Amino acid sequence: MLMGLFNNWVVIVLMMSGLYIVIAHGNLIKKLVGLTIFQTSVFIFYISMAKVNGGSAPILSENISLYSNPLPHVLILTAIVVGIATTALGLSLVVRLKESYGTIEEEEIQRQDNQQNQALNKERDK
């Protein structure tokens, strides 16, 4: 049970810790790290799904009759590219946030936004 589903356990642990990091951490870089771990868990999930017991690598050869399924590998190659694009875009947004807010802490950004809103409201009341 434990060993037979070893990959699945790894997937679940990574998935949950990734999601937890995204939710629990205020640092934007850490959030992105969490997001990446979360996505990576799905990559592992797809790749382990493709394994056929006793199957060989999916390269056509005369003396092999059982192959692993190559399709999930191809699918996840696409998802990996998407993941990289997301991370790159996320990081570049963090750079711009740092430039305009001077911080990469969620709480601090929220505080600055709230302050600005309060200032606007005060002006309105006058």
Add this chain to the structure above:
Amino acid sequence: MITHLPILQVVIPLMAAPICLILKRPQLAWIFALAVSGLAFAISLVLLQQVMVSGVISYELGGWQAPWGIEYRIDQLNALMLLIISTISTIVLFAAPESLDKEISKDKHTYFYVLYLLSLTGMLGIVATGDAFNVFVFLEITSLSAYALIAMGKKKQAVWASFQYLVMGTIGATFILIGIGLMYQMTGTLNMQDLAQRLPEVSQTRTVFTAFAFVIVGVCLKLAMFPLHLWLPNAYAYAPSIVTAFFSATSTKVAIYLLIRFTFSVFGLSFSFTTVPLQTLFMTLGVLGIFVASISAIYQHNIKHLFAYSSIAQIGYMIVGFSISSVSGLTATLLHLFNHALMKSAIFLALAAVAYRVGNVQLDNLKGLGREMPWTMAAIVIGGLSLIGVPLTVGFVSKWYLLTALIEQGWWPIAVLILLGSMLAVIYVWKVVEIAYFKESSGAPVKEAPLSFLIPIWTLVIANVYFGIDTRFSVEIAQAAAQSLFGGGL
């Protein structure tokens, strides 16, 4: 040529995006993007006409047969969605150059059009494809370009809104990916039609339940269903006005399409609504969404925020119609999907014109605008009336169908709640009207918006009224689509 239309619909904007980058000059890029979007519109019209006449179109990508290759499948629902997306995209683009001049620095205009076309590609792709994994890929194309487009907003909050959307959107998309993976694990197929045939055999397994949960939650994150809507108000409010006008009419609608496609076609009606108690859950969340979002809308000082919350409320109506799970309920949802796209794009485009003249869209700066920009404000008023659901506007038609569908099932309390929800819309629309028409202007007077705004805005407004009176076209398609969804499979 004509047989290749389903793929051309998606590939033309995709190929056009990098060409835009080569064109470099913003003016040229704009004309090119407009032409491409117009072409996409023409294709979607032909596709719709073909589907209505001769039924479902199936296209095999690269000639690979369906369950193995990727299949593009256009039925009434797809054709309707393609038409909505490409129409709104084309109309909104007309006003783009002026609006961008004020909101985005000149050297970034070309990039804007590139991203705009990519996001258009993604949405058209999600709708056209009949392959579950392909949906994920196009979803990410749309989302990634959307994050970048939103971050182009003038204020620094735009970047923060974009980042929050990125985190939520990626979680949503990854959830969908997990769901698709679990489905593949159980059935060995990714083709939606094939999935629909194979899933019932294994529908009582925990894996399929898990897949269903992941897909639904992922899609609901994307469609900003209450209580997963928190990313939307800021993303809409701080994005460049043109982007808001485009997305408010299309991006959440595409997610609703996915919700309908996955629940009705892929998992099937009996699984989604009998095995899983989706009805109670969605009905409750839909009604709650209407109230929470409408009440939040009343307390906003930024009009874009106000109408963004109103969008969430309108999604609530669609979810209610969806959760009735009858032909008439689904018809109401599809009608509202079409109608809401018309209202919200008209309103947000008018707000783009306000932002162009006034510089921002704070409620206080609207004072006296009813006299200074009569045409623009009249458009907002008609759009607002449509949101409330006043007769002779499209809003009335969809609310009418929704109420009839609810009463058909004997759900009076929900029908009453829907009407109460519309009352809340009266309050927030009135807030805008009151300030624009009954308050003296405080600052320097502003001129009416230029024609490049007024023409697209009023095209949409006239559509709002036209489809509110002559409902044959929209109702016929919505009904045909709803019936085909209930008629078993794709």
